[in-house]
Amino acid sequence: MERVPILKIGDILLVSIQVDMSDQTAVQLQEDLAERIVATGCHGVIIDITALDIVDSFVGRMLSTIASISKVLDAETVVVGMRPAVAITLVELGLSLNGIRTALNVERGMELIAASRTDDWDEAPGDEDAETTATP
Amino acid sequence: MALSAEQGGRLAHLLSQHADRSIDRWTEIVTGSLRGRLSRAELARQVQELHRALVEAGQQGVSDLAAEHGGELRAVLSELSTNRARQGFSATETAISVFALKDVLLELMEQERGDDTLRDFVAFSALVDQMGLFTFETFVRARESLIADQAEQLLELSTPVVKLWEGVVAVPLVGTLDSARAQVVMERLLQTLVDTSSPYAIIDITGVPAVDTQVAQHILKTVVAARLMGADCIISGIRPQIAQTIVALGIEFGDIATKASLADALRHVLRLTGVETTARRARREA
Known part of the structure; x- marks a missing residue:
């Protein structure tokens, strides 16, 4: 059976799905990920689906389940790298990945998780100094 | 079947015997119908080409336009109508270039009336009709492909990101x-x-x-x-x-x-x- 590798980058776990998901692989991934989140104390999970040509209801449900599990363990889940064709198919099928945050690529996903962590920590909203200034 | 082999031969003979006269008359009728939108020299060249193809087809004993020997004639006709379609002429204006041949034939045949003249003329007109219909079809096809091309170009043009x-x-x-x-x-x-x-x-x-x-x-x-x-x-x-x-x-x-x-x-x-x-x-x- 194929296993999906889980990589740790700083405070984030990166899951890059490169194989066709079967029931068994999905269950295994959920178990592995839950264990790793607890073991490492990470607060962010990025699931990279760049390599997936097809996202059906099965994969959609798997992503939702992983997001829910991570949430319980206080980790934010972001799905990144969805292809245009996949997005169009999902819309045409009327499937929406409820409760899942998405980003264009891994880099953006990491920014998103970092931003949401700082939002959690900073009680006082808005620090003007950090804003970049553009002049027309 | 529009023409018998002898009739084809007679058509070729008739057209080649009075080549200059028929081409002149033909060009004249076509020029009149297009009201100066194409030059007479240009039309004369087109008519000459059609004339040549028709004579050749007749000599080879073409029975109707769809026959094997009609290839050259069909090619000339389709080139003519495709060009006209692209230049924006109407279908009628294009078809008249072919149907004018009937008038030319009538004038030629009136002079040498024989036993078979009427029969021949009916057969010749049937061939001209076929040529006309073929021109029509090619014309429409050329127009349709033009429209399809434009629609595609529009699609490409109109969606920049x-x-x-x-x-x-x-x-x-x-x-x-x-x-x-x-x-x-x-x-x-x-x-x-x-x-x-x-x-x-x-x-x-x-x-x-x-x-x-x-x-x-x-x-x-x-x-x-x-x-x-x-x-x-x-x-x-x-x-x-x-x-x-x-x-x-x-x-x-x-x-x-x-x-x-x-x-x-x-x-x-x-x-x-x-x-x-x-x-x-x-x-x-x-």
Whole structure:
């Protein structure tokens, strides 16, 4: 059976799905990920689906389940790298990945998780100094 | 079968015997029908070519236009009508160039009446009719391919995705949005989002003449697909009448940001990304 590798980058776990998901692989991934989140104390999970040509209801449900599990363990889940064709198919099928945050690529996903962590920590909203200034 | 082998031979003989006269008369009739939109020299060349092809076909004993030996004649005819179609002549004007041959034949045959003259003329006219119909068909086909080409070019032309700012792309939609165009727009926008890794897209509908439920549906689908990929869409350029239509039709844009102008949309996105714009005091040259 194929296993999906889980990589740790700083405070984030990166899951890059490169194989066709079967029931068994999905269950295994959920178990592995839950264990790793607890073991490492990470607060962010990025699931990279760049390599997936097809996202059906099965994969959609798997992503939702992983997001829910991570949430319980206080980790934010972001799905990144969805292809245009996949997005169009999902819309045409009327499937929406409820409760899942998405980003264009891994880099953006990491920014998103970092931003949401700082939002959690900073009680006082808005620090003007950090804003970049553009002049027309 | 339009012609017997002997009739074909007789047609070729008749045309080649009075070659100059028939070509002159033929060209004259065609020139008259086109009212000077093509030069006489140009028409004479076309008529000569047709004449030559017809004589050759007759000599080879062509029975009707679809026959094997008719290849050369068909090629000349289709070239003629394709050219006319591209130059914007009407179908009638094109067909007259062929049907003029009937008048020419009638004039030639009136002079040497024989036993078979009537029978021959009927057979010859049948062939000319076939040629006319063939011209018609080629003409229509040429026009149709022209229209298909133009539609494709329009599709290519009318859906640019432009970069407005670092991480912000815009699609200015111009013209009616049907399913085919909506699909192209959606694919191109999503692909650009991936290529430029822009998290924001502005869909500007200033150039869309009317928004009905179907158009709204297409736009909504695009927005949802972009969201699935992790990008946010803003709809801008909603004109007053369009806003009224949207409300009257009960279209819900939900939590999708809508702005009146492209400038507002860009300002909104810049604020979201934390970019601040300030006006610098104009510097005067001393």
